[in-house]
């Protein structure tokens with residue numbers, strides 16, 4: 001299924017508030033450093049990143065989903081994909097991934113990977129593996145690890161799930 005009133009376009013700074021809100025609505029707002037407005041502004045400003053939004057023309061151009069990825073000159077990785085929870089399973093995620101792959105192809109990427117911060121929680125609704133398989137991705141033996149201490153602090157809240165009502169600036 002493809003939502004006929006939805007179009008995919010590159011994100012602009014004016015989309016940031018909606019992107020943050022969708023992240024929170026999906027309970028995927030981990031921290032201000034990676035999910036907050038300033039981080040998104042930096043992502044939008046860098047040429048090798050891809051940040052796309054889905055816009056619903058039937059609803060005054062409401063932003064209904066987004067995709068974030070990056071190209072390092074050899075590998076293309078989608079880091080984040082999120083669709084408003086009220087319209088899951090209506091085809092928006094598939095549209096965003098197809099458009100993201102097209103953008104990466106234009107940059108010369110031979111493959112596109114996905115590193116998704118899901119599948120580690122017990123609840124089924126947060127496991128998007130089935131979605132990624134449907135849109136052409138396959139699992140490979142890989143390890144995703146992270147060093148939370150590169151800033152030299154020992155803030156134990158890094159990487160912890162944020163309350164969905166958390167405000168910008170809360171850690």
Ligand SMILES: CC(C)(COP(=O)(O)OP(=O)(O)OC[C@H]1O[C@@H](n2cnc3c(N)ncnc32)[C@H](O)[C@@H]1OP(=O)(O)O)[C@@H](O)C(=O)NCCC(=O)NCCS
Pocket residue numbers: 001026028079080081082083084087088089090091092093094095115116117118125126127128129130131134135
């Ligand atoms: C994962 C997500 C982006 C999918 O977006 P969506 O718009 O609901 O997906 P689509 O409607 O385009 O689905 C495409 C296909 O995948 C299937 N699908 C969607 N979510 C699925 C899931 N969680 N498990 C299995 N299959 C799924 C759909 O049924 C559809 O199948 P079909 O083509 O046979 O009809 C969305 O559920 C979401 O935002 N989840 C929360 C954030 C998240 O987990 N993001 C991924 C990690 S970064």
